[in-house]
Every structure is written in C-alpha cells, then in structure tokens.
Amino acid sequence: QSALTQPASVxxxxxxxxxISCTGTSSDVGTYNLVSWYQQHPGKAPKLMIxxxxxxxxxxxxxxxxxxxxxxxxLTISGLxxxxxxxxxxxxxxxxxxxxxxxxxxxxxxxx
Amino acid sequence: QLQLQESGPGLVRPSxxxxxxxxxxxxxxxxxxxxxxWIRQPPGKGLEWIGSFYYSGSNYYNPSxxxxxxxxxxxxxxxxxxxxxxxxxxxxxMYYCARHSVGATNNWFDPWGQGTxxxxxx
Numbered sequence: 001q002s003a004l005t006q007p008a009s010v011x012x013x014x015x016x017x018x019x020i021s022c023t024g025t026s027s028d029v030g031t032y033n034l035v036s037w038y039q040q041h042p043g044k045a046p047k048l049m050i051x052x053x054x055x056x057x058x059x060x061x062x063x064x065x066x067x068x069x070x071x072x073x074x075l076t077i078s079g080l081x082x083x084x085x086x087x088x089x090x091x092x093x094x095x096x097x098x099x100x101x102x103x104x105x106x107x108x109x110x111x112x
Numbered sequence: 113q114l115q116l117q118e119s120g121p122g123l124v125r126p127s128x129x130x131x132x133x134x135x136x137x138x139x140x141x142x143x144x145x146x147x148x149x150w151i152r153q154p155p156g157k158g159l160e161w162i163g164s165f166y167y168s169g170s171n172y173y174n175p176s177x178x179x180x181x182x183x184x185x186x187x188x189x190x191x192x193x194x195x196x197x198x199x200x201x202x203x204x205x206m207y208y209c210a211r212h213s214v215g216a217t218n219n220w221f222d223p224w225g226q227g228t229x230x231x232x233x234x
Binding site for chain 1: 158159160161164172174175208213217218219220221222223224225226227
C-alpha cells in the first residue's frame with residue numbers, strides 16, 4: 001500500500017482556520033471509518049488528536065475537528081494558536097487483502 | 113496512567129539484528145482489550161507502521177517488512193519486543209511503541225512511548 005497523500009505544508013495566521021487533507025483510495029480511507037490524526041511537535045512523540053474519522057479524545061481542544069468524504073479525510077484547526085505549529089499525520093486501516101495500516105506523509109503546519 | 117518506554121541499543125551494524133523492548137506500565141498486555149504496536153520514523157521523514165500484536169498470539173506485520181520483523185511478548189515483565197533482521201541504513205529511525213486499538217470501528221495508536229533512536233552503521 002502506498003502512503004496516504006497529504007500536502008507537505010500549510011500555513012495560517014493566529015486566529016485563522018486551516019484544513020489539512022489526506023487522500024487515499026477505495027481500499028483504505030474510502031472504505032473504512034478508521035482514519036486517525038496525530039500531532040507531532042519537534043523532538044516529541046506523536047499525539048492522537050482524532051480517531052474513528054471524527055472523534056476527539058478527552059483533553060484535545062474542540063478547535064480540532066475532522067471529516068471524511070469518499071477517499072479523502074480532512075483535519076480542520078480553527079482559531080489557530082502558536083502552539084498548533086507542528087507536523088500532522090493521518091492514518092488509515094488498509095486491510096483489503098490483509099491487515100495493514102498506512103500513514104500519510106505528514107503536513108508541516110506553520111503559524112505565521 | 114498508562115506509560116510506554118522503549119529501550120535497546122542505539123547503534124546496530126549493517127546485516128545484524130535490531131532488538132528493542134517496550135515496557136508497559138499502567139496496563140497489562142494480557143488484559144485482552146488492545147493490541148500493542150511498533151512504529152518507526154526515519155530522520156526527517158514520516159511515520160511507518162511496523163506491526164502489532166495481541167496477547168493471544170495474533171501478530172500483524174507491515175507487508176513490506178514482514179519477512180524481517182518479529183514482535184513477541186514477555187508477559188512476566190509486561191514487555192513486548194521487536195526484532196528486525198538483516199538491517200541496512202534504511203532501517204535507521206526513531207522507533208516508537210504504542211498501544212493500538214483495533215476493531216471494526218477502531219484503528220488508532222495512543223499513547224506512544226517517547227521513542228528510541230536506532231542508527232545502522234558500521
């Protein structure tokens with residue numbers, strides 16, 4: 001399975017909203033309601049931000065929301081804050097023929 | 113509070129076997145609710161799922177790594193381990209362990225260990 005496709009970088013100003021896309025295929029994102037999103041600050045381990053396409057773990061800000069349409073999942077961050085600057089990765093189950101999990105290539109979010 | 117901690121050599125020679133352990137505190141590997149996973153990240157690059165295991169013995173591996181990877185458990189120590197054989201420079205990466213929720217509606221990793229950097233070099 002190939003990696004899911006994410007834009008290499010996005011940017012926004014404090015207070016603005018941005019959306020990061022994650023495009024897969026009908027064999028992964030498009031079939032399973034199993035997309036998760038992770039935030040990774042430099043030198044730190046990834047942190048779960050969204051699971052089961054749209055759900056937020058407890059403790060994650062309501063400024064983070066997600067959706068899925070067809071083969072593309074999206075993460076939206078509203079009211080951008082400086083601490084949101086990080087790398088973001090999407091992840092999907094991809095087990096059409098055998099158990100498999102794939103990540104997106106990652107998106108660098110810059111808060112200008 | 114659930115915590116995971118990776119440990120193992122930071123330097124491995126080419127063609128040898130990479131061996132890492134993940135010690136879990138705050139949960140039991142044999143509780144039977146979650147899988148436990150290894151994920152890696154080459155320097156400056158993205159995340160790659162290596163494999164996941166369930167306490168009863170069900171193991172799933174990334175098809176691209178399957179021939180070289182083994183994940184096993186030591187329930188007496190509440191640890192699980194990763195072995196990657198015949199390593200090359202391409203296996204140089206930060207290696208993370210994580211709890212993996214798997215099911216009809218579940219596919220997420222949380223929490224993650226802090227990671228351990230493994231460099232393959234002679």
